[in-house]
Amino acid sequence: MACALPVLLAALLTGCQQATSGSAGQDRRPTPTAPQPVGYGAVFLGTGECSSFGTTSFTEVPCSSERAAARVIARHDGSPDGGPPCPANTDFVLHISAQRPASGEDGDAVIPQGYACMRNLEPPHPGDPGGGGGPRTVVGDCVYGAGHGQVRETACDGTGRRKPEYKVVRAVRTRDRCPPTTALYVELGGTDPVGCARRM
Known part of the structure; x- marks a missing residue:
């Protein structure tokens, strides 16, 4: 039995990047937030x-439903700011609000606050390299200058709202390992946190 989830408000966590003086940090774009009534699965929007x-x-x-549009590829409790990152191929993130017991009941939250890393069942896949979105910037992604020393992702094929200006061609541990053609350093996170981007 399916359970409907009204969207409370737009939340955070779709891939964007900021750059200042040739380095970059993460920015956030809105994605849906959903409260969690108990329903279909043992864990609401569990992995798979x-x-x-x-x-x-x-x-x-x-x-298997004809209404199915996206699959959960990872599910975590808590806030994404302090929790594990979503997989690199995540298309969007659903932030799930905690549901508290009804008035007069004892106990903790029926369903804790969390987030689900979602992958569209069919294209487009903005989380793929060059796709122009997703919660993480990865090798193969393109960015454009957004003003005030910031850059944001856009589709490498030019179909996004903004034309791509730089492409991340390599991920390395430190800036000195980037190739000489590097025009911008983008913060990626992970074990190789520096993205070497060349001008397009």
Whole structure:
């Protein structure tokens, strides 16, 4: 049985990058936030489960359903700011609000605050390298100058709202390992946190 999830507000965590003096840090773009009624699975939007899309709600549905639009590829409790990062191929992130017991009941939250890393069942996949989105910037992604020393992701094929200006061609541990053609350093995180970007 599916459970409808009204979207409370736009939250954070789709891939953007900021650059200052040739270095970059992460910025956040809105993604949906969903409260969690108890329903379809043992864990609401657990890893491997699917959701439908809607303009005002997300519904957990069987992945075999014709309404299924995206699959959970990772699910974590807590806030994404302090939790594990989503996989590199994540298309978008759903922030899930905690549901508290009804008035007069004892106990902790019925469902804790968390976030689900989502992958569209069909293209487009903005989380793929060059796709222009996702919560992380990876090798193969393109960015453009957004003003005030910031850069943001855009599709490498030019289909995004903004034309790509730089492409991340390598991930390394330190800036001195970037090739001489590097025009911008982008913070990627992980074991190789420096992205070497060349001008397009």
